[in-house]
Amino acid sequence: MHLRFVEIFCDVAQRRSFSKGAQAQQVSQSSASQAVGMLEKRLGTRLIDRSKRPLELTPAGQVYFEGCRELLERFRTVEDQVQAIADRVAGPVRVAAIYSVGLMQMERSVQRFEELYPDAKLRLEYLHPDRVYQQVLEDDADLGLVSYPRHGGDIESIDWQEQPMVLVVPPAHPFADRRSIALADLNGEDFIGFTQELTIRREIDRHLKRARVAVHVVHEFDNIETIKRAIEIGSGVALLPRSTVWQEISNGTLAAVDVSDAEIVRPVGIVHKRNKQLTTAVQKFIEILLSGSTAQPPFTAPEPRAARSPNGHQAGENKAHQKTNGHSARPPATTGVDVARKPKKSKRA
């Protein structure tokens, strides 16, 4: 029997839907239906009760599902072991990332990975943060790239970057040509903020409060892209990770200014499901991500209009390693420090 059918069944069972399962396996709904039908015929038993609408597993289906899940997992492990012997890194690597990881940097990591391990099949998807966690938890993705990574429950996180944040302003803004600003300069400015429930918003508020600065929040958005668009049309200014405005700075639609008197950073981490053996290929991709910031700068380093240190947007992004068991303290405002972080119930931006 095709192992494929078993995979399809598992996906169908997990999603409680033939169509969803089929989609996950990149086959037609018809195929999924037939595949499960085959298994049922072979076993002489119904695995799925279709008379309920979201479908339900029969007791037999439940047992089969759990058994097969484990088997598939083991099978992948065996295949991975075999390939490890031959120094071959292969197999799928499924990564789900938030939109704002910094496309440029990801691009380099992806290229490097595909160069080093041509037999591996990397799939990189950009999703809403909640979907990232969902995919990781439901085994739809091997890794998730998120900001303010959760750590706990079924999620395990690895520190990856401390993205330094800068003040982003329209090119015509008075600050645009300054080398740097102090937080105090923001007093009374029109400000585009993140929505309240996001950790990044609370972090920014904390810094502003400590500097006794009151900004005028004119808009709140839950994602960086929209904030950038708002800045472009002159609604105000915002504090954003520098790596997320790289593109706009290089084509002149936005400008970024360092904040001199505070090191505001957005931690970005790699999350994966706990208790799940990572394949060699996945491990290699993590390695590349972690070493990414030490790599040579991109082919044609774009120079933002404001003068800045030559290593550009990479400043402050540094290697990190597997977290032993994080503590929720915020890292001191210095770069190059590996600190565990475990924010409870934090939303991320």
Add this chain to the structure above:
Amino acid sequence: MHLRFVEIFCDVAQRRSFSKGAQAQQVSQSSASQAVGMLEKRLGTRLIDRSKRPLELTPAGQVYFEGCRELLERFRTVEDQVQAIADRVAGPVRVAAIYSVGLMQMERSVQRFEELYPDAKLRLEYLHPDRVYQQVLEDDADLGLVSYPRHGGDIESIDWQEQPMVLVVPPAHPFADRRSIALADLNGEDFIGFTQELTIRREIDRHLKRARVAVHVVHEFDNIETIKRAIEIGSGVALLPRSTVWQEISNGTLAAVDVSDAEIVRPVGIVHKRNKQLTTAVQKFIEILLSGSTAQPPFTAPEPRAARSPNGHQAGENKAHQKTNGHSARPPATTGVDVARKPKKSKRA
């Protein structure tokens, strides 16, 4: 990837031969070659070193083989569990039996099994005793039916029958019409014996010696069929399990006479590989075998020429159950007793 390919690879690996493995999987040698080739292509690694003859597994192949063996085993277990939930007994049951188990009786068990469990697929092969053990040990058979079952090492045995032995003579022999004979009557008779290395020979010798009887051994054979043929042509008489001469008695080519003063029995047992989870279907077949002697007599009970108890050849064959840990004592000369037996290094006939 077809799980089939993995099975083929495992069979090839185990037998260290493509052709043998192909045969075991009932496919052409060409297919086996291609199947393994597919796996190798998928893994990007050679699994088998074909530059040696007999072929050798590469280190990767070794790992893959062992991993897959376990996986296949587990997969079968899962399938079995699922079917158990639906009260379905299915899957293959591969039985290897010695020629002389008694075809008539096997026939009934087989029919009963196929009637009760139509979804199971029973394959019954008759082989030389050594091959029976070999097949069981190499996982080519789930069960072996042998006389004087070994117990120990990788073999585990279940007592099954105590086949009563009778004196078999040509129809024209003076004993042929007697109700019974005493061992003493055999003094000086021309005797067809088993070869020396067989346990059954030693057992017979023991009985004869105790009765202080000296027979004239004119031939020695290592299998019952040949002995019967020798008796038919008048070379002598022999002590054989009654159930193995059923056919010849009913068509008049041989005659059987009870031995009144000794209960000579040949124990027949069911052997299987230790540490191997038996599928439900296999277990059910064992149950049927064990209960076989209590079943109603065959459709048209053939009556041997000599008058005898109405339940015919079944006398003395009785239920037995799983051996706890046998002791090598011979059972007392009564019927209906379950006794464990563990002859060391015994050959079987």
Add this chain to the structure above:
DNA sequence: CTCTCATTATCATTTCTTCTAATACTACTC
């Protein structure tokens, strides 16, 4: 070293399976 035998690889062909698209069916929802 060469020949032979046994085994395995390769190829072209046939057979079988599995996929998809379109459509019919079914269970929930309002």
Add this chain to the structure above:
DNA sequence: GAGTAGTATTAGAAGAAATGATAATGAGAG
């Protein structure tokens, strides 16, 4: 009870796997 979303069921197309025949290869004998 009609609408909607999901699932089953077809037939035909695309694809995979099995086969038989034949070429290539390794082991062992002379």
